[in-house]
Amino acid sequence: MSIYDTLNEKQKEAVFHTEGPLLILAGAGSGKTRVLTHRIAYLIENGINPWNIMAITFTNKAAGEMRERVNNLVEFGAESIWVSTFHSSCVRILRRYIDKIGFDNNFTIYDTDDQKKLIKDICKRLNIDTKYLKEKAVLAEISKAKNEMITPEDYALENAGDFGKKNIISVYKEYQEQMRKNNALDFDDLLVKTVELLRSNPEVLESYQERFKYIMVDEYQDTNTVQFLFIRLLADKYKNICVVGDDDQSIYKFRGANISNILDFEKYFENTKIIKLEQNYRSTKMILDAANAIISNNTARKEKSLWTEKDEGYRVIFRQIDSEYDEAEYVADEISQVVRKGIYSYNQIACLYRTNAQSRVLEERFIREGIPYKVIGGQNFYQRKEIKDLIAYLKTVENGRDEVAIKRIINVPKRGIGDATVDKIDTFAQANGISFYDALKNENAMAVIGRSASKIKPFVDFIQRLKAESEVMKISDIMEHIINETGYVEELKAEGTDEAKGRIENIGEFFSKIVDYEEKNENATLSGFLEEISLIADIDNLETENDYVVLMTIHSAKGLEFNKVFLCGMEDGLFPSYMSIGTDDTSEIEEERRLCYVAVTRAMDSLTITSARRRMVRGQTQYNAVSRFVKEIPRFIMDANVSAEKLSSSEGIIKPSANSNAKPIFKAKAFETRQYEVKKQDKLEYTVGDTVKHIKFGVGQVMDITEGGRDYEVTVDFVSAGTKKMFASFAKLKKM
DNA sequence: CAGCCATATCTTTTT
DNA sequence: GATATGGCTG
Numbered sequence: 001m002s003i004y005d006t007l008n009e010k011q012k013e014a015v016f017h018t019e020g021p022l023l024i025l026a027g028a029g030s031g032k033t034r035v036l037t038h039r040i041a042y043l044i045e046n047g048i049n050p051w052n053i054m055a056i057t058f059t060n061k062a063a064g065e066m067r068e069r070v071n072n073l074v075e076f077g078a079e080s081i082w083v084s085t086f087h088s089s090c091v092r093i094l095r096r097y098i099d100k101i102g103f104d105n106n107f108t109i110y111d112t113d114d115q116k117k118l119i120k121d122i123c124k125r126l127n128i129d130t131k132y133l134k135e136k137a138v139l140a141e142i143s144k145a146k147n148e149m150i151t152p153e154d155y156a157l158e159n160a161g162d163f164g165k166k167n168i169i170s171v172y173k174e175y176q177e178q179m180r181k182n183n184a185l186d187f188d189d190l191l192v193k194t195v196e197l198l199r200s201n202p203e204v205l206e207s208y209q210e211r212f213k214y215i216m217v218d219e220y221q222d223t224n225t226v227q228f229l230f231i232r233l234l235a236d237k238y239k240n241i242c243v244v245g246d247d248d249q250s251i252y253k254f255r256g257a258n259i260s261n262i263l264d265f266e267k268y269f270e271n272t273k274i275i276k277l278e279q280n281y282r283s284t285k286m287i288l289d290a291a292n293a294i295i296s297n298n299t300a301r302k303e304k305s306l307w308t309e310k311d312e313g314y315r316v317i318f319r320q321i322d323s324e325y326d327e328a329e330y331v332a333d334e335i336s337q338v339v340r341k342g343i344y345s346y347n348q349i350a351c352l353y354r355t356n357a358q359s360r361v362l363e364e365r366f367i368r369e370g371i372p373y374k375v376i377g378g379q380n381f382y383q384r385k386e387i388k389d390l391i392a393y394l395k396t397v398e399n400g401r402d403e404v405a406i407k408r409i410i411n412v413p414k415r416g417i418g419d420a421t422v423d424k425i426d427t428f429a430q431a432n433g434i435s436f437y438d439a440l441k442n443e444n445a446m447a448v449i450g451r452s453a454s455k456i457k458p459f460v461d462f463i464q465r466l467k468a469e470s471e472v473m474k475i476s477d478i479m480e481h482i483i484n485e486t487g488y489v490e491e492l493k494a495e496g497t498d499e500a501k502g503r504i505e506n507i508g509e510f511f512s513k514i515v516d517y518e519e520k521n522e523n524a525t526l527s528g529f530l531e532e533i534s535l536i537a538d539i540d541n542l543e544t545e546n547d548y549v550v551l552m553t554i555h556s557a558k559g560l561e562f563n564k565v566f567l568c569g570m571e572d573g574l575f576p577s578y579m580s581i582g583t584d585d586t587s588e589i590e591e592e593r594r595l596c597y598v599a600v601t602r603a604m605d606s607l608t609i610t611s612a613r614r615r616m617v618r619g620q621t622q623y624n625a626v627s628r629f630v631k632e633i634p635r636f637i638m639d640a641n642v643s644a645e646k647l648s649s650s651e652g653i654i655k656p657s658a659n660s661n662a663k664p665i666f667k668a669k670a671f672e673t674r675q676y677e678v679k680k681q682d683k684l685e686y687t688v689g690d691t692v693k694h695i696k697f698g699v700g701q702v703m704d705i706t707e708g709g710r711d712y713e714v715t716v717d718f719v720s721a722g723t724k725k726m727f728a729s730f731a732k733l734k735k736m
Numbered sequence: 737c738a739g740c741c742a743t744a745t746c747t748t749t750t751t
Numbered sequence: 752g753a754t755a756t757g758g759c760t761g
Contacts, residue, residue, distance in 0.1 A: 059751085087751050112750090187751055255750065355748055377750080411737095418737045452737090537751065555749045577748050595749080618746065619752045 003073055004038060007031075014242075014275045015039045018046070018214070021235075021269035022242040023262075027306040028291065028601035029282025029561065032244045036216055037066060039242065040081065041073035043214055050077035054212040056086055056231070058219040060540040062559060063088075066218075082212065086227050087187060087535050090194040094185070095531075097204050101197050103183055106527050108395050109534040110179070110186045113383060114404045115139055118182075121407075122174045125430075128167050141165075142172050146188035147224040147256030149195065152176050181435065183401040191226040198233045209237040219559065220245030220265075224256035232268065239269060247302050248295050251555060251595045253587075263302070280306045282561050284313025284605050290633045291600040297632055298590045316633060317608040318640040320626055324358075324569070324615045328365035331566050331610065335371055335549060338564065344606075346372055348563035350550045352599050354575035358568060359551050366549070376552035377538050386488075386503040387510050391530070393482045394475075397466045398526050400437045407436070413491050416455045424449050437463075475526050476514045483507070554599045565603035570611040571624035596629040684714075685735050692716060692733040699736065 004012060011031060014024050015038045026032035036055065044050055057063045063083040071078035082089070091109070099105050110118070119135045122128075145155050152173040159165040179185065185193060198205040215235050217223065220243035223231075235241035245262050253259070266272040280288055288308050295301070321327045331351060338344045351362055356378040366373045381387065389412050395405035411417045428448055429439035439445045440460050446453035462485060470478055483489055489507060492500040517532065518524045539556050550562075569575060575596070580588035600607060611626050626642070686692050690702050700718035714733065717723045 085751070190751090251749075252751095254748080357747065380750095414738075416737065420737080535751070553749060575748090579748060592748095616752080 003041065007034070007038060008279060010275055010277050010279070011035050011038075014277070015042050017242075017273055017275070018043055018048075019240060021239055021265070021272040023265045023272050023274045024242065024244040024277060025262075025274065025302065025304065026244050026246055026277040027280060027304060028246060028249060028598070029280040030277035030306070031279075031281050032218070032277065033062075033066065033069070035277070036218060036242075036244060037069040037073060039216070040066075040070045044070075044074050044077050048214060050080045052211065052213040053216075054082040054089075054214070054234070055216045056089065056218065057083065058085065058222070058559060059537050060085060060088065060535070061537075061542060062218065064540075085535070086223075086230070087190050090190040090230070091531055091535065093194050093208070094190065094197065095527075097197055097201070098193060100201050100204070101193065102180065103185070103193070104399070104401075106183070106399055108182075108184045108399045108402045108405070108530065109190070110184050110404065111383065111534065112139070113388065114184075115186050117404050117407070118178060119171065119175060121426075122171055122178060125426075126167075126170055126174065128171065133167050133171075138168055138171050141168050142175060143188050144256060145172065146192050147226055149192060149226050149229060178403075181401065182403050183399055184404070188226070191230060195226055195229050195233065198230075205233060206237070208234055213238045214240045215242070217241070217243045217245075219249075221247050221250040221259065221262050222252040222255075222257045223261050224252075225258050225261075226256075228258065228261045235269075241269065248298070248304075248594055249558065249598050251558065251591060251598060253591050259300075276304060278304055278306055280308045280601075281310075282604050283308065283601060284310050286313045286315055286637045287600060287603050287605070287607050289637050290316050290607070291597055293634050294593060294600060294629055294632045295597040298593055300587065300590060313605050315637050315639040317606075318570075318630060318633075318638050318642070319608070319610050320613060320640075320642045321610055322613050324361045324612045325365075327568060327610050327612045328361045331362065331568065331608075332365045332369045332371055334566070334608065336369055339371075344564050346547045346549045347544060349566070350552070350557065350560070350562040350564075350602065351566045351568055352552065352554050352557050352602065353568045354554065354577065354595075355569075356553055358574075362551055362568070372548040374542070374546075374548045374550055376542055376550060377556045380536075380538055381506070381509070382533050382536070384503075384506055386492075386507055389488070390479065390482065390507065390510060391533070393466070393486075394479070394526060394530060396437075396463060397470050397478065398530060400463075400467070401435055403436045406440075410459060413486055413488060415459055417452055417459070421449055421452045421456075470526055474518060475524060475529055476511065476518060478526075479511060479514055483511075554595050554602075557602050558598055561602055561604055563604045564606040565599070565608070567599050567607065567609045569615070570609050570627040570630050571615065572627050573622065573624045574615070574617075575627055576629070593629060596627075686733060691736045693736055694718065694733055702733075 004015060007015060008031075011034065014022065014035050018039070024032065024035065026035070040053060040055065043053060055063070055066060057066060063085060067078055067081065067083050070081065084092070094103075094107070095105055098107060116135045116139065119138055120130060123130050123133070123135070123138075150158070152169070152175075155172055156169045159169060179189065198208070212234050215231060217231055222245075231241065231243075243262070243265065247259060247262055250257055250259050250262075266274070283291070285308055288306055292306060319330060321330055335346070335349055338349075339346060353359065353362075359375050359378060363373065363375065382391065389409060392405040392408040392412075395402050396409060399405075407422060410422065425436060425439050425445060428442070428445040429436050432439070432442075432445075434442065440456055446456065449456070466478060466481065469481065473481075489504055492504050492507075513533075514529065517529050521528065539552070542550065572581065576589055576592035580592045609630055611624075611630065613623065615622050615624065684705065686702055688702050688705055691699060692702055693699050694716065698718055700716040702714060703717050703723065704715035706715075715723060716733070
């Protein structure tokens, strides 16, 4: 008996195919993590040095789990496998070699917030009105370019004729220059600079090619162009690259994920072996059927058919409820009930939704009913104001060139150094070609500033002192020093509000995280700590052994599974998002549908879908129709509180009263899906009284046929399954 | 320069 | 509804 006996034939094939390029098309719940871990174990068993194995996962959590699972399979060596995310891998490489391309190895990492601040500064300097050109839009454009490995120069050339992009061209150029000056990298840069480094330094590239003789990439469908270039460079020498993905679960196009990475894999890597994993081990038949029905509406996909040996299970429950508050109440009641009955424990249940904003109402209800829960995502702990302020101090100590960090804290807490002064220093620094921090130390600069110069001196002295201390002191001691000297917590205490109290608590938590880091790492460094917290994802903190219900977006739920899943807010306009409905571009709606597919396939044995007739969005009441995705689920595998007619037409929606100023955001036309025309057969091949055969329920007699909204509804009395009502187009009844 | 009030914009998803 | 920004005043 070997550890591989539990694998199915296809899985074994994937595990034993160790040499050369391998593409595993793994459907949802088909055991791809099992394949990856067993494959690693197999490699090690066959004499491959764990040191030579690299596995790239989507989150740090997945990386940790993979290491643990490999650890359970092999005797030793699991700890020396390189398992991490793309971003962490790149940071590790860059920390070592980035000086070769003109950065300091102690570079800092900018999050979106920092990026925005920098962009704003640049626009101000370039006299670009951010009213007309939003920072967010610029940022998105720059990110898009970087994901495609387009430099500012290339970008300028490509868009030379486009007047509308003139400003973006100059901001992008200036942005990159400023990042270099600040010795900072953003998330995209981590990838871009690594590829740049590997391309321009053959000896570095070769050392990594030799190191990573066997490479595995999980969630491959969500890689973007730079990420692909990165792994292609690494795999170029030995070509032992194994990627696992599912085009139906590609949900990160908005972040630059390039689906052609999976569709064209074979073109880049000659002699690619392709293995499809189509047996699902996770979900019941009903849930799988629902998922398959939904995803089959997409046109751009590789055809595959997931199947399961599991039981039929329960039908998918659908409830349309009046408002989001009632929805929350329903979900909370259901949870309380199943837990009370002992059917599930809290940690077997998840609530998934499209947007982070939806968590609030659920949370309020859960608190009322005493349901333990944890929200994943939304605002990250490290993005909170007070935490970012303290991090900015640490960043300033670590990398004096980080302008965004210094500007953030120069007047926090208030030191009498206002915007005007900052501007003057900025101008001086620009004119004299020195950094902002150096300008602060420059006497000539202080002469220009006049009055508030006296305020700057103590600040600079303070930072200098901290810098000196950082050479010898622990991070926690420095932090303590910062908090005491700035009076940050004192100030909050004086405020006395609940909000301030919350902030103080957060600071306390931040402090314990520092201590925690110091305890876990023997050679704890400030830069190491900063790096860790900048790459941490909220999902990494999910501890499955704790007994709480998890609330998160579907994006965050990728790769996870739960016994019972609540899919909330299934309304047209919310999910699919109104952003994807308005456009002619069907690829947007198809991405939403894939997202829905991901959501449904998270459920192992119970799935409940809810939608609200009325919902507050941005302070306005919206009246939305049931999500089109719900309508794509065959009626006979659904247990709905809404009739077929109402589901398939707009009848289920409350019309806003005449004196209400709230308007439905969609015109009636939006509900009348075109599928109505396409799907409804002109004529059925059977009629009342005929004997028909159904694929699941067997033989029966047609009792009744009624014209539903978009389809015929057929009532059949089955010999063994009893009387069932179903849609003709889904039922696929055959006349006997 | 800081504090206060009015307003605008936001929400799709994240490493 | 909540938060960030901008303008105004002391």
